[in-house]
Amino acid sequence: MSEPLLSVENLKTQFFTEDGTVRAVDGISFDVHEGEIVGLVGESGAGKSVATSSLLRLVESPGEIVGGEITFKGRTLFGLEEDANGELRPRDDMLSEEEMRREIRGREIAIIFQDPMESLNPVFTVGGQLREFIELNRDLSEKEAKREAIDMLREVGIPAPETRYDEYPHQFSGGMRQRVLIAMALACQPDLIIADEPTTALDVTVEGQILEMVKELQTKYDTSFIWVTHDMSVVAEICDRVNVMYLGEIIEHATVDDLFYDTKHPYTRALLDSMPRPDETVHELNPIEGVMPEAIDPPAGCRFHSRCPDAREVCREVHPEPRDLADEGEPTHRAACVKYDAFDVGYDESRPIEGDAAGGFGAGLTRTGGEE
Amino acid sequence: MSGTDDGEPLLEVRELCKYFSEGSGMLGGVTFDREFPFFKRQHGDVRAVESVSFDIEKGETLGLVGESGCGKSTLARTVLRLLEPTSGSVYFKGEDLASLSGEPLRRKRKDMQMIFQDPQSSLDPRMKVGPIVEEPMKAHGMLDEEGREARAKELLEKVGLDPQHYNRYPHAFSGGQRQRVNLARALSVNPDFIVCDEPVSALDVSIQAQVLNTMRDLQEEFDLTYLFIAHDLSVIRHISDRVAVMYLGQMVEIADKEELFENPQHPYTRALLDAIPVPDPRSEGRTALLTGDVPSPIDPPSGCRFRTRCPSLIRPAEYDMTDPEWANVVEFQRAVKRRSFETTNRAAVRQRHFADAEPGGEAGTLLDEAIGHVAAGEWEEAERLLTESFADRSVCATEEPAYEVSPTHGESRHYAACHLVRDDAVAAGEETELASSVGERFAGSADVGEADD
Numbered sequence: 001m002s003e004p005l006l007s008v009e010n011l012k013t014q015f016f017t018e019d020g021t022v023r024a025v026d027g028i029s030f031d032v033h034e035g036e037i038v039g040l041v042g043e044s045g046a047g048k049s050v051a052t053s054s055l056l057r058l059v060e061s062p063g064e065i066v067g068g069e070i071t072f073k074g075r076t077l078f079g080l081e082e083d084a085n086g087e088l089r090p091r092d093d094m095l096s097e098e099e100m101r102r103e104i105r106g107r108e109i110a111i112i113f114q115d116p117m118e119s120l121n122p123v124f125t126v127g128g129q130l131r132e133f134i135e136l137n138r139d140l141s142e143k144e145a146k147r148e149a150i151d152m153l154r155e156v157g158i159p160a161p162e163t164r165y166d167e168y169p170h171q172f173s174g175g176m177r178q179r180v181l182i183a184m185a186l187a188c189q190p191d192l193i194i195a196d197e198p199t200t201a202l203d204v205t206v207e208g209q210i211l212e213m214v215k216e217l218q219t220k221y222d223t224s225f226i227w228v229t230h231d232m233s234v235v236a237e238i239c240d241r242v243n244v245m246y247l248g249e250i251i252e253h254a255t256v257d258d259l260f261y262d263t264k265h266p267y268t269r270a271l272l273d274s275m276p277r278p279d280e281t282v283h284e285l286n287p288i289e290g291v292m293p294e295a296i297d298p299p300a301g302c303r304f305h306s307r308c309p310d311a312r313e314v315c316r317e318v319h320p321e322p323r324d325l326a327d328e329g330e331p332t333h334r335a336a337c338v339k340y341d342a343f344d345v346g347y348d349e350s351r352p353i354e355g356d357a358a359g360g361f362g363a364g365l366t367r368t369g370g371e372e
Numbered sequence: 373m374s375g376t377d378d379g380e381p382l383l384e385v386r387e388l389c390k391y392f393s394e395g396s397g398m399l400g401g402v403t404f405d406r407e408f409p410f411f412k413r414q415h416g417d418v419r420a421v422e423s424v425s426f427d428i429e430k431g432e433t434l435g436l437v438g439e440s441g442c443g444k445s446t447l448a449r450t451v452l453r454l455l456e457p458t459s460g461s462v463y464f465k466g467e468d469l470a471s472l473s474g475e476p477l478r479r480k481r482k483d484m485q486m487i488f489q490d491p492q493s494s495l496d497p498r499m500k501v502g503p504i505v506e507e508p509m510k511a512h513g514m515l516d517e518e519g520r521e522a523r524a525k526e527l528l529e530k531v532g533l534d535p536q537h538y539n540r541y542p543h544a545f546s547g548g549q550r551q552r553v554n555l556a557r558a559l560s561v562n563p564d565f566i567v568c569d570e571p572v573s574a575l576d577v578s579i580q581a582q583v584l585n586t587m588r589d590l591q592e593e594f595d596l597t598y599l600f601i602a603h604d605l606s607v608i609r610h611i612s613d614r615v616a617v618m619y620l621g622q623m624v625e626i627a628d629k630e631e632l633f634e635n636p637q638h639p640y641t642r643a644l645l646d647a648i649p650v651p652d653p654r655s656e657g658r659t660a661l662l663t664g665d666v667p668s669p670i671d672p673p674s675g676c677r678f679r680t681r682c683p684s685l686i687r688p689a690e691y692d693m694t695d696p697e698w699a700n701v702v703e704f705q706r707a708v709k710r711r712s713f714e715t716t717n718r719a720a721v722r723q724r725h726f727a728d729a730e731p732g733g734e735a736g737t738l739l740d741e742a743i744g745h746v747a748a749g750e751w752e753e754a755e756r757l758l759t760e761s762f763a764d765r766s767v768c769a770t771e772e773p774a775y776e777v778s779p780t781h782g783e784s785r786h787y788a789a790c791h792l793v794r795d796d797a798v799a800a801g802e803e804t805e806l807a808s809s810v811g812e813r814f815a816g817s818a819d820v821g822e823a824d825d
Binding site for chain 1: 439440441546548549576577578579580581582584585603604605606607609610629630633643644645647648649650651652653654655662663664665666709710711712714
């Protein structure tokens with residue numbers, strides 16, 4: 001396969017808080033090729049959003065990217081090296097803050113957030129915001145930019161774009177606002193768009209329309225996407241390849257078909273099983289026991305062992321790194337679970353962990369206060 | 373008249389309406405303009421819920437679905453009398469809540485509780501979990517202090533929390549656990565009826581399943597009746613016995629769960645079902661997506677409210693055209709309304725909208741005129757002409773639909789508000805109204821209630 005558009009190696013982002021270091025993203029690696037949609041799935045608190053902000057170096061204090069390498073079209077978005085004293089410092093070829101702002105963000109990599117109301121300024125008209133963005137990033141005159149903005153609005157399915165151009169964000173419905181953001185993301189024809197749960201707040205009908213539109217636009221402009229979501233149905237519908245995250249790590253990576261039909265990691269399996277199905281009536285759901293532990297104090301060994309139905313003693317001790325479990329000639333299918341022979345750490349001989357998964361009443365109680 | 377016998381509905385809602393006045397406040401309803409007289413004041417009511425009728429049997433779960441903004445939450449709040457209904461009645465165990473007020477209403481609230489969507493904001497962050505659960509009992513003067521504490525601990529255990537957590541603050545709990553605290557609080561006064569307004573929407577899927585299972589177990593144990601609001605049809609399918617579908621303030625379909633999912637009659641229900649993503653990459657994906665947004669409830673469409681987005685709008689009888697021709701006309705009319713044209717050249721418009729089937733005769737002449745307006749950039753004229761000569765002549769626009777069909781799954785009545793089923797209907801119009809027990813049994817009290825309004 002050709003050189004990937006974006007490649008992320010062993011990325012680590014940590015937050016330094018009074019209570020200790022939160023390892024929100026702990027060594028993830030993945031890549032995105034041209035024209036494909038790569039999914040990043042996980043429950044809240046898995047580190048999906050921190051991972052995507054890290055790609056654009058938008059992590060703010062007390063958070064910091066502490067390791068790893070991000071390469072985009074041959075340019076280093078992030079990279080560290082050791083200096084003479086063994087201290088880590090940014091590599092020379094790493095883009096400066098100025099270059100990131102001027103050349104990468106918006107132009108080459110655009111991002112769409114979950115809540116469109118927070119991304120649009122309520123005191124400026126929708127058209128004005130879109131026009132300004134196009135004017136600045138594409139060096140067009142005001143008039144040309146306005147024409148381009150109206151065309152973009154029409155392209156993303158805003159009715160009567162000439163009139164809606166002069167309206168304010170509050171006059172748009174949630175789905176319309178999200179369309180405006182997609183128009184904004186596409187306006188500079190970036191090579192990569194990061195979509196951070198863009199349809200989560202929308203109704204299924206609107207979600208369907210938006211996904212349909214994204215698929216069309218993606219074919220038309222050949223843009224790559226990183227699609228962040230917690231919804232397996234959306235993954236099934238739109239993604240080509242998927243990375244499943246749990247507690248700051250990517251625990252499984254596969255093509256979308258393999259992920260659903262040849263699921264390797266018990267967490268992915270459990271996530272799929274816990275969903276109510278729209279196409280059949282299920283009497284009892286199989287929830288995953290307990291809640292995700294805090295990233296500040298992750299369990300030793302495999303991070304999922306405290307909730308895993310297949311957990312054995314060895315899972316408490318060995319921390320598995322994802323390995324390719326696919327047969328030769330098949331697309332890569334990486335999973336981080338020691339129950340597969342490829343790991344060979346004596347899973348079969350190990351004793352099952354009993355009762356730990358249910359964990360009694362205390363298991364789910366978080367020390368500092370659950371999700372934000 | 374009090375008390376509910378087996379088999380009788382616990383809750384009967386009849387012709388319930390809730391309007392919000394837009395004109396309240398000093399600047400209410402005022403819109404500003406660049407031309408003389410620079411501003412105008414309009415009074416329009418937001419018709420959030422309009423003549424909704426349904427029953428909920430004792431011990432059953434009625435699922436209520438619809439897109440956001442269709443009035444689900446307003447309906448729930450009006451049913452509980454948290455909002456004053458504009459008209460209509462809500463019989464709870466035979467008593468009309470709409471006519472109650474003051475102390476009698478407050479005492480009634482003991483039997484009806486509510487669980488909200490956001491588990492975070494519905495718990496006081498400065499109160500410990502134990503006192504939170506005890507609060508409703510205090511308000512209704514149940515038990516003494518020790519008794520309340522014992523009951524609170526028992527309930528915490530029932531909803532799957534540790535009774536030892538009695539002294540913890542809500543922030544120490546995760547989202548799913550907070551929703552369990554809400555459940556315990558709702559259960560504390562031993563209610564018969566709980567309205568759950570999107571109780572699991574804010575939770576992760578894995579946690580969602582845990583909470584749904586608990587809710588179901590509690591229902592069996594305490595013989596609870598739920599009105600369960602959700603926009604997620606998968607969740608509705610899992611938890612409900614019967615399902616009601618709402619669109620723009622009105623019920624469009626009510627049926628047994630199996631019946632509704634396997635044999636939906638209303639095009640809106642079908643569109644909703646088609647829109648659910650299936651967690652399976654090999655499935656064909658969603659089909660026949662609805663276009664456009666929900667219209668404004670200030671000035672809803674006449675007749676069937678769904679007709680402006682309906683994929684199967686009925687052809688007006690006076691025009692003679694084939695189905696594909698009619699479909700093109702409808703498509704064209706909606707496109708004009710949205711002004712979604714890249715070119716307005718006559719031939720291009722024709723090619724794009726009527727390449728495969730163009731109606732002739734009177735309809736053809738009208739269309740030709742409309743395309744002329746489009747080509748000349750006269751959008752408003754084109755829109756008015758098309759709407760008046762086509763969309764507004766459909767039976768969907770002139771008559772309000774109300775039919776009942778015979779169900780193929782289950783026993784419950786299947787109500788569908790769509791003219792397409794008129795040939796198969798076993799009852800139509802006023803006959804479908806749940807003529808019901810209450811109508812006769814409480815005829816007297818209902819009249820009194822209305823007189824009071």
